[in-house]
Amino acid sequence: MRLPLSPLASTVMLATALAALLALHATRPARAADTPPAAAATKPALTVTVTQPQTAALPLEVAANGSLHAWQEAIVGAESNGMRLAEVRVNVGDSVRRGQVLASFGAEMARAELAQVQAAVAEAEAAAAEAAANAQRARDLQGSGAYSAQQVTQYLTAERTAQARVQAQRAALQVATLRLAQTQVLAPDHGVISARSATVGAVVPAGQELFRLIRQGRLEWRAEVPAADIGALKAGQAARVTPAGGSPVAGRVRMVAPTVDATTRNGLVYVDLPAAAGLKAGMFARGEFDLGSGSGLTLPQSAVLLRDGFSHVFTVEPDNKVRQRKVAVGRRVGDRIELLGGLPANARVVASGGAFLVDGDTVRVVAAPQ
Template sequence: MRLNLLHKTPAAWAALALVAATATGAALLASPTRAAGDAPARSEGRPAMTVTAEAPQRTALAQRLTANGNLAAWQEAIIGAESNGLRLTHVAVNVGDTVRAGQVLATFAAETVEAELAQARAALLEAQAAAAEAAANAERARTLQTTGALSAQQIQQYATAEKTAQARVEAAQAQLRVQQLRLKHTEVRAPDSGVISARAATVGAVVGAGTELFRMVRKGRLEWRAEVTQAELGRLKPGTRVDVTAASGASVQGTVRMLAPTVDPQTRNGLVYVDVPEHPGLRAGMFARGEFALGQTDGMTVPQEALVVRDGFAYVFVLGDDQRVQQRKVQPGRRADGRVEVLGGLEPNQRVAVRGAGFLNDGDLVRVTTADSAPKQAPTQQSQAQAATK
């Protein structure tokens, strides 16, 4: 045998070498192919992540109605001049000042009024003197009535003069009261306590009667005027609690005082008047948003962690019998105490992935565990890739 190998020709040796090389290459190519084919088989049976699962629950959720509106003064008083043609000499308050009822806000020049008041007093004294003389003459005429010294016509004239003089006294008294009122009106006083919201009074100005000088928010009290649709108007009633948040960030709790008796025919919206407490962050004219508390109703909820938002839509991952998850688009509703109401897209008997749901994809194979034994933090994508290569 050994002798035969030694006597082979060079061509035979070349043929044997070619056969050996071909067999070795085939073996090398076959080995990676099998290894690559085995890897998917192993990865398909390995869970992508360990998650916790939970079925939807019926939860009592607060029923709320959201509305927008503006803050306004509960009542705004307009304070004007009651005297005509007088000059303002002093303005005591400015916008934002808090005033009390009866406080002097501005003062007019009183010299002219005082002079006219003195003239009215003198006219009254003159009328009273004339009335006294007329009364005495009428009394003497009546005593002479039986003597015949005076005719009946003369006696009647004295009596008429007495009444005329008395009427002049009353007219003079009325004129005196007018001048006293004018003197009183030279001081502009607050009709009620509140906050000055606008000022038009200027020192030195000569204004007419009825000219607006100040505006005041009575009692400093504000209200929120919410706009609701005609359908929602019937769900509200006086006394309903409202959480009001202004554009400044200030948040207060108000109460519905009354509902508007009419609806705007253009917008079909009605106003709801809500009393709000005093707060330094609230100003009349501010925009505010509020939520009316309408009681509680039951709803199907899932943990907020189970809700995954992708591309602007909300999803949950439903667990199948083969431990694979299916991505389901759902419609979220109210939120309370870490749970989210699901309005559609999920059946009550379906379990959803909770912890780790944000790292799942549709069709992933998962391992379900209890909340106590689940990892505290969801693994990152890098750790998942490292686990898959092991």
Template sequence: MNKLRIGAATAAVLLALGTAAWSLRASGAGHTDASAPAPSVLTVEVIVPQQQSWPQSVQASGSITPWQEIIVSPETGGLRIAELLVDVGAVVKRGQLLARLADDSLQADLRKQQAAVAQAQANLYQAMSNLQRARMVDGSGALSAQKMEEYRIAEATSRASLDSARADLDSTRLKLSQTRIVAVDDGVVSSKSGVLGNVVAAGTELYRLVRQGKVEWRPELDARQVSTVHTGQSARLTLPGGEQVAGQVRLVAPTLSATTGRATVYVSLPAGAARAGMFANGTIELGAQPALTLPQSAIVMRDGRAYVYLVGSGSQVTSRAVSTGRRHGDRIEVLSGVDASARVVASGGAFLSDGARVTVASVGSAS
């Protein structure tokens, strides 16, 4: 019985000592975990913003219109359209015959004026002959001074009548030539309003041409934008079909519209690149300007704002709000929030939070 009591007491003591030792070990382990650094949540690449020279541009939209238009109309009126020789879309050359007016009445007027010239010329010859004979006997006293003066006046009148008849003949010939309506310059026929057989008045539009086939883009810009646009700058626009067309600023309007407060910019386009009447969007290149840039993967959008994560001491990250600007390819301009020496997480920022510890795999230049 005594032996059993002694064994039980010994077992109790050993159990108490074991429990104390386990408690000490557990307490020591907890103390070690509390003092150790937090584990890394992500392995990242660290980059610094890169200074680049980027082209600055202005976004604009506007219609495509003819560079210049040519109105084809007769210079003489009251004649019937006898022929219309071209149709819409035809490419015409300077001096090419486009239409012809009936010239029967003018041919008759021409013959009449030719006869009038011949008659006036005969009258002049007769008057000149009379004056010459009168001068031969002028010194003999056979003719009075009044009669001599009459001969001189008759000769001068006949000469003036001949000049008038010749002028009328030239006028008739001019009208006759105007029955042939020709193109004043190269171009493309954009509209046709003449009707065969119609009697037209002088100035009635028969055709409308796009001069030399040239068109231009005419976007409208506000006062701030137009102040940065100058003649000779490059432009690029997208046509409705998706085709890209390059152009050049030909002219900037000197005044702004009193109703819209915007000014028109005239951008020359290559012939055949677009059609008049189209509406296109595009950009006008203003020249290169410096930009502090980061890859778009470094920008984290949260609650409508842009953030980057900066790596500080101890490889801990902090978020920083930034303002962004232009985009070029896969890079974005940073206007404020970081400088050129900032150590920025290149990607994976969406998985980070302030104070998180990361493992830096490499340090790059954001190129």
């Protein structure tokens, strides 16, 4: 027969059993389910190479737009009045030489007038010879009393009048000769015909335009340069001109306009161009003026992104997270672009692939391939 346990003994036995259970549990191997999960590592968004801004020599240039024009354009017109155009020998685009016949007027009337004046000159010269003989005779007999003083004066006056008539007729002969020469329209200079309004059979007044001529075939680029840059340009500087759809052509500044347009705030710079195939007056062209060279920080163009109208780069922070930075850029030379501000010189910049990144992404940095 068991005796009932006292409350104190029951408490002691319960504590002993609990301690044994705890000791048994401590000796068991820990199960995988009992261990806390390890923190998962952050997965890189992209594998990238980095670069740093580098100092490079950059050309100093001023960019501008403008049009091609004739260096000088000569207007060839009719010099005589009321003559009929009988022949036109050239057309638009033809190259001509100084003195070449471009067109001819009917010369029949001019030749008849010339013959008439030549006859008048011969008549005046004959009359002058007779008057001179009479005057000489009067001089010889002046003291003999054969001629009165009034008669001597009349002979001397007739001599001078005949001589004046000869001079007048000779002047008329020069006019008639010139009128005959003007029946041929001659090129005033070497060049290219740029316009023609001459029509065979037309009777044109004096001064009417018949042709336009680009003198010496020379063209020039009239560049519109902002007022802030025009002060750096002067005659003799080199320029590179690229016409629309064409190849670059080397030119040289001939003159800088002394005024600036009050509306556009642009000034004209006149650039002489060499004779080159494909250049036509009226074409649009862009170009750059060479001002020398200078140094500046540059990055590969692949490292610079255009977002929301601004240039950005991604820099890699020490924890391999990227940060988007807005930067100011300038000139582009080859595959590099000038960095004007917004980035320290020792920054590590994502060289390419930035278009696939967002601010705060983690990346894995690898060495650039050699």
